[in-house]
Amino acid sequence: MRDEAEPGANGRTARSRRQILAAGTALVGGSLAGRAMAAETGSVDTPPQGPPQGPPDVPRWMKEPGADVGSEPYGQPSPYEKDVIRNIPKGGKQYTSSASRTPLQDLDGIITPNGLFYERHHGGIPAIDPSAHRLMIHGLVERPLLLTMDELRRFPTESHIYFLECSGNPGFEVIKQGRTASDLVGLASCCEWTGVRLKTILDEVGVKPEARWVVAEGADAAALTRSVPLEKCLDDALLVFSQNGERLRPQQGYPVRLLLPGFEGNMSVKWLRRLNVVAEPAYSREETAKYTDSMPNGTARQFTFVMEAKSIITRPSGTQRIAKGFNEITGLAWSGRGRITGVEVSVDGGATWQAARLQEPVLNRAFTRFRLPWSWDGQAATILSRATDQTGYVQPSFADLTAVRGMKSFYHNNAIVPWRIATDGEVSNGYV
């Protein structure tokens, strides 16, 4: 839910940016043209806005042919949707090892558009030529194997819809800093993935009896390395080369990545170049110094793989504004342990709860959309959601979580997110 587009301030008939650009270049040229364009449109990136094109007048976009078929060989969103973009944190010390978030509050349904999938890279995004890329499987196997991408795609393939979520979504100590749903849990996205079962490849190479783990390594500048239990590799793990019907985006691991449904995102190694079948974990930096959960007694939990059940109301949510009367409450729920079986919503700060309707499809380890019709009476309110998954696990409150884990465990914060609604309809972070 975003603000209505304001009518053009000067009341002039708006023209397309291309028309303005053409006129400006023809009449004035050079830098003057740029200034004229900026004066007419506000800024070069703001599409022109004008008065409503409702009845009885003929809308202006009906009075001339539109853009040609094929004018965009790869289609882009409407320029009016230019603010629906990845949520990139400002003021980072560097952006080689950093993260950007999916704008969950601006999206509908359960599928994340490929260009808005969250990012977490540890050594930047490599520019990989797929014809030059190789995937090697070796270690405790009968027949080590080297595959080109064309060879990998000859194996039997499968498609599944799974969420992927960064383990630090969000960190415990920053929970009061987030303003939007994206700020708080935007390090989660959901796609239809297509690839080859890792089990198919492991059967092909012949895993030796003493094998217990598979060390996966990326072809990025971090050569990111995680150890995956063999049990998971032989279960639902995929070697993925497509997302939402097209080849992986470079940000998601082009040309091939590991995909471990329900596990913390860092383990689904992108730009995969190597699988080393071993008896013991590598104990890499990413599974010792990082991605371990520090407890109040000084110990750290290790190999904390599963992302537990979580939900968030995406509308109404932080920085949005609602009006009195009917408002649909909607959001997303997911669990690394399987299907979501229920989402409850409270509109009175957690005093009472009611069941939200789950939108089909309700899939294993995928985003599930929930909805609850609600009429807002204009009084200050706090709204929350809590998810239950097929194991019976119920999403905890932040207080319940921190009572066990303290404030320094950073990873695997799946706490309930409260949104506070002020009497003027402004929605804000209920943790603040």
Add this chain to the structure above:
Amino acid sequence: MATSRLLRLLSLPLALLASSAQAEGRFGFGRAPSPEEIAGWNIDIDRDGRKLPPGRGSVAQGKALFEAQCAGCHGTKGEGGIGDRLAGGQGSLATPKPVKTVGSFWPYAPTLYDYIHRAMPMNAPQSLKPDEVYALVAYLLNLNGLVPDDAVMDAATLPKVTMPNRDGFVPDPRPDAR
């Protein structure tokens, strides 16, 4: 008819060879990597350092390298900056303000070799020679008071360094809160 039977007979041994993977229920795509190809990519070093390569480096060599290639991000004494803090923090893990560094938190010394070799320096990963990686490891361990000033790290000495937080990790007990 006779010709085709002859052709079939001639092609039989070849067909048997080509389908041996299929006969065992395999697809037969791709090829076996050579030992040299495997060795070139087989860079993960486990906690016992069993695959550490030949080479050696001293604290003094590491100090010079660190100041030239690492201090810009990690600080001259590993105090941190754009990059992580690398030194200090021992005894802080059970306090409200844990400081997690190589010295206070990392459980296994060989992991330092693995990570520096694969990922550092950030602007030129996998550019350091084994002697240089060993030297940097020696210096970082020395900064944390874990090896003496005259220490030399190699495939034999590095796995023998016991990190203070070696036993600080526990398995996942979740679900733990609801």
